[in-house]
Amino acid sequence: MITINENFLKLQAGYLFPEIGRRVSAFAKDNPSADIIKLGIGDVTEPLVPSILEAMHKAVDDQANADTFKGYGPERGYSFLIDAIVEHEFKARGVDISPDEVFVSDGSKCDTGNVQEIFGRDNVVAVTDPVYPVYVDTNVMAGRTGDAAKDGRYEGLVYLPCTAENDFTPDLPDTSVDMIYLCYPNNPTGTVATKETLKKWVDYARENRALILFDAAYEAFISDDDIPHSIYEIDGAKEVAIEFRSYSKVIGFTGVRCGYIVVPKELKAYKSDGSAVEVNAIWNRRHSTKFNGASYVSQVGAAAYYTGQGRLEVKKVIDLYMANASYMIESLKEMGYEVYGGVNAPYVWLKTKDGMTSWELFDKFLNEAHVVGTPGSGFGASGEGYFRLSAFNNLARVKEAMERIAKL
Numbered sequence: 396m397i398t399i400n401e402n403f404l405k406l407q408a409g410y411l412f413p414e415i416g417r418r419v420s421a422f423a424k425d426n427p428s429a430d431i432i433k434l435g436i437g438d439v440t441e442p443l444v445p446s447i448l449e450a451m452h453k454a455v456d457d458q459a460n461a462d463t464f465k466g467y468g469p470e471r472g473y474s475f476l477i478d479a480i481v482e483h484e485f486k487a488r489g490v491d492i493s494p495d496e497v498f499v500s501d502g503s504k505c506d507t508g509n510v511q512e513i514f515g516r517d518n519v520v521a522v523t524d525p526v527y528p529v530y531v532d533t534n535v536m537a538g539r540t541g542d543a544a545k546d547g548r549y550e551g552l553v554y555l556p557c558t559a560e561n562d563f564t565p566d567l568p569d570t571s572v573d574m575i576y577l578c579y580p581n582n583p584t585g586t587v588a589t590k591e592t593l594k595k596w597v598d599y600a601r602e603n604r605a606l607i608l609f610d611a612a613y614e615a616f617i618s619d620d621d622i623p624h625s626i627y628e629i630d631g632a633k634e635v636a637i638e639f640r641s642y643s644k645v646i647g648f649t650g651v652r653c654g655y656i657v658v659p660k661e662l663k664a665y666k667s668d669g670s671a672v673e674v675n676a677i678w679n680r681r682h683s684t685k686f687n688g689a690s691y692v693s694q695v696g697a698a699a700y701y702t703g704q705g706r707l708e709v710k711k712v713i714d715l716y717m718a719n720a721s722y723m724i725e726s727l728k729e730m731g732y733e734v735y736g737g738v739n740a741p742y743v744w745l746k747t748k749d750g751m752t753s754w755e756l757f758d759k760f761l762n763e764a765h766v767v768g769t770p771g772s773g774f775g776a777s778g779e780g781y782f783r784l785s786a787f788n789n790l791a792r793v794k795e796a797m798e799r800i801a802k803l
């Protein structure tokens with residue numbers, strides 16, 4: 396008899412985006428002439444920049460010729476990309492990462508989801524609340540939690556609330572935890588972590604022999620000079636942290652797919668007898684057993700970002716998204732909303748007015764302004780009373796959306 400992994404049955408139905416989709420379709424069906432503006436999902440809207448496209452076209456042509464054809468590449472990624480990452484993402488910020496600490500992948504959803512499988516099942520997991528759901532659900536699948544309670548929180552997980560009251564900076568847990576997921580700049584709140592905040596977590600992890608899983612998918616959106624782009628800008632972080640990077644939001648690769656994970660050689664995990672093992676070697680074994688490398692064309696495209704021209708073109712696109720964010724912040728403040736994020740991240744996180752729930756505001760914006768956002772409660776219990784607007788759209792649409800909301 397084939398049995399099922401019952402941990403999968405603990406998962407709650409993917410509630411948030413299907414429910415948004417359902418409400419938007421129902422509204423569109425009843426109001427076929429309504430011009431709906433979507434500021435909901437976290438997907439880029441601008442096309443790829445010319446220098447990256449050109450490099451990718453050439454890479455496709457390489458496949459047309461036996462002399463330049465590429466079959467399986469190195470599982471860990473081509474050195475032309477890894478060397479560029481080491482140089483431009485880390486060395487340029489004073490961080491010393493060696494090429495064999497970088498593993499190129501097809502994106503951070505997979506990496507953040509897969510990484511947990513090399514760690515013991517008994518590890519206690521801490522996540523911020525609100526949170527990117529992948530961190531939670533993959534640990535549920537692995538059996539590191541009990542069942543979900545009514546508020547959606549899983550038994551056995553440690554939730555670290557991030558609200559306006561604590562300036563979206565989670566307190567250290569009061570119980571001992573082993574795996575800590577941090578995402579900065581943050582999705583969904585759009586807030587950032589200072590060096591001091593990250594140092595607090597690195598110190599905690601070193602004292603407790605814990606691991607930090609640092610998701611830096613939005614680092615390229617940072618505009619404040621003193622906000623760290625990498626957790627390795629903090630002394631000692633290489634002993635306790637894995638970092639995830641993705642090209643999805645940075646160079647518009649949500650459809651092309653490429654990212655990487657950094658697993659430092661200094662990072663140790665422990666056997667039940669207390670002896671230490673090198674995590675890099677274990678991840679290398681896991682990665683090269685289960686993954687055959689990101690596509691050559693994707694990696695060539697990603698590497699083109701690190702040419703001067705690539706960077707310049709990409710910065711223009713990021714500036715365009717961030718102009719949308721600052722327009723939204725100004726408009727919403729004028730309307731009397733409390734607004735957070737949106738300065739170093741492409742998300743604006745606003746507090747609902749008059750004690751409205753997140754879903755009540757969602758329905759009001761949809762039905763009366765024909766604007767779609769994302770209810771904060773969909774990202775966790777502490778997101779209740781908040782609402783996320785994404786900057787991934789064009790300025791004319793964003794202006795139109797703000798005008799309509801202002802009229803409510």
Ligand SMILES: *Cc1c(COP(=O)(O)O)cnc(C)c1O
Binds near residue numbers: 502582641642653
């Ligand atoms: C979009 C996003 C990612 C990137 O996922 P990919 O699989 O690389 O497209 C990772 N983490 C967070 C928090 C995100 O919002």
